[in-house]
Amino acid sequence: MSPPQKAIVLRVEKTSIHDGAGLRTVVFLKGCPLSCRWCSTPEGQADTVxxxxxxxxxxxxxxxxxxxxxxxxxxxxxxxxxxxxxxxxxxxxxxxxxxxxxxxxxGREMTDRQVIELISRDEIFYFHSDGGVTISGGECLAQAEFVQSVLKECRTRGIDTALETSLLAPWQALALVVPHLTSLYVDIKHSDSRTHRELTGVGNERIWENLIRLDRLDQELPVVIRIPLIPGLNDSDANLRQTLERISPLKKVQSIELLPYHRLGVATYADLGREYALKDLHPPSPDYLREREDFLRAQNTAIPVTIAG
Ligand code: SF4
Ligand code: SF4
Ligand code: SF4
Incomplete structure (x- = not known):
């Protein structure tokens, strides 16, 4: 038996309906190489307790x-x-x-076996709802060996597996986990690398390289692109159009979900003794979200666009 893999797990959420098909157990790992100005899980950014x-x-x-x-x-x-x-x-x-x-x-340190044991308690729900397990973050690819081990065991048990990622990781990390996935959710923050760096602290070259390389794999892997819609920062016509232009040629992309900006994590910044960068920003109205959704749909794309809710 291989030695146990360990990771810093932020939390494990049961019966989620927002992170893939059916009822899901979502495993959130700590540690992220980005620092998005709007991040609603600041407690997931550091790779420590x-x-x-x-x-x-x-x-x-x-x-x-x-x-x-x-x-x-x-x-x-x-x-x-x-x-x-x-x-x-x-x-x-x-x-x-x-x-x-x-x-x-x-956060707390957990072994792959402990996480698999938690996951296995809900197997009955996965099978009755066509659900499964989603690994999320932070950026879960920062702990790729652990993720690989959990996903591999899930697939052995016939459990559906999804991953939520920014794709900001070495290709070697993706190569470890992708063979054990049934679907992939990729957050795209901005199409322009300089603006991406201003908003998240890092450029986006590796993200797009990874996305294109993933698309060329023989493996059947539905990809959902998620765009966090942050008023005034990445919701312009120009950015949405350019993002769509880059996504449209990709064969594996099944849909685009717009993630409305929200302020649910603001209190956590204060609890961590940190400043929230977007103190004065308000969530967009439903009308505005629909207008952005319509704008993307009007760009002659074959990719379905929806607002995540
Ligand atoms: S703040 Fe003090 S008591 Fe609390 S965890 Fe740290 S060392 Fe322990
Ligand atoms: S990628 Fe996600 S977890 Fe990381 S900083 Fe951005 S919003 Fe937060
Ligand atoms: S002083 Fe406040 S934080 Fe400290 S133990 Fe009392 S209630 Fe808790």
């Missing part, structure tokens, strides 16, 4: 100040609690003793 402090839940009891052997907690002049993560050993004593559940831990 992290602590969050929800100040609005804290009643200033100071138990954490007493329990932390590394003096990570202090109280501010106004009595509110502060967390300095630099000396944290992740002993989790504070998480376990906080009476208000104001301290959360993001």
């Amino acid at each position: 992290e602590l969050g402090l929800s100040k609005h839940k804290c009643d200033e009891c100071r138990i954490c100040v007493d329990v932390c052997s590394e003096a990570c907690f202090s109280t501010d002049i106004d009595g509110s609690c502060s967390l300095d993560r630099r000396e944290c050993t992740y002993c989790l004593a504070c998480v376990e003793t906080c009476p208000r559940s104001a301290i959360q831990v993001y």
